[in-house]
Amino acid sequence: MSATTTDRAQASLNVAHRAPAASRSRGAGSAPLRSTEELRALAEAGARELGDDAPALDVAQWAAQNFPDTLAVACSMADAVLPHVVSRVLPGVDVLFLDTGYHFTETVGTRDAVAATMDVTVVDVTPELSLAEQDERYGPDLWSRDPAACCRLRKVEPLARALSGYEAWATGVRREDAPTRTHTPLIGWDATHEIVKINPLAAWSMEELTGYANQHGVLINPLLYDGYPSIGCAPCTARVKPGDDPRSGRWAGFTKTECGIHL
Template structure:
């Protein structure tokens, strides 16, 4: 017996579909930046179902869990979609480790963000070269740093459009969709990892903890971003589908 959808779920799903359709109609080169976690699997499934001409890529930082990388094969098997992998520049990684140590990110927010810059932000710039718009699985409910997330916004850092089609979704919405559509997902989610990043920077959470408590758990909540989602530009909103 299937679980009833959360209240308002169908409206939020319709809004997401409308945002994806508008991206397809208005922009020639669109890509999903997939973390290979739950939200991005929802978007992957929608892109496949709607037969949208979007590329999908992931940032292979060199520190991801084996379970996370395994999702690339799951996507290929389920949807016939190849996920492009963008990796950090080996020389930059080696220089940072030589100067600060392999686990310097535990020492300060500044060193952690520099590690993120090398392993995530710089590869993202290469991944987005030539993209008119890109898509993320961010949600407002994920953290206080995302509480004012727009559905669609201008990304000043990359001078393109950034879409967050799941901005209004709840955790319950995400899991209702995954279960109802039988979408494959990262097995770490069933082991207490609602939010998954690099292996040394992610831990399982305890009952009652915030869903992003396991990300950079040694830092304060207001610093828990890696630099991928710094936006300073004009917000363009899309209305929900009629």
């Protein structure tokens, strides 16, 4: 299975680029972003209203009603189920893709196909340092020596900058993904970014996810069918044996189990 760093010219093909909300000027007459207290209260109200097991489309509808212009969807491009669900109720929604420069070519291809075929706006979120600049500053292959630092530079910090212009973000985190995600709520408060965090698929199993994809013809990263139930950057992702923890192929040889964006 091929794994390359992202070629910028190829990566831009077919992608509906737009700057993250943090760098866009809000239109004249736009309502100001709500306060932290207002957003936290809204998250608590949403959690009470939807409970623990509301249908994903109901969760997406709640998000669309409360954040019609200030919602971002984060997508790793392991599949396009979450963008599909949200775009049914909020066409044109921003879909943030963390373009680390280390993705599998299949992941980049899935991103390009999502941008070309779905009613969403794919937003490439890039690190401040190119791969060459990172290698020069920290030494080659930082991921092999300090994966936490590499994730911070190429995922965590870029996402934080991108989310600063939104009031809420939706993720595809599911409770069965890993033991650390067992108690993932449908609606919660993201204390790190001080915005609402929405997890419409939290209660879904992998069978429900693939069933939805098959029913609606939603794109699936081909790596999912090639022994990669959890897909991250190519250097830090390995195939998983049947029956093993789906995330056991991530950061093999390290105690690290999360990239940091959901902590």
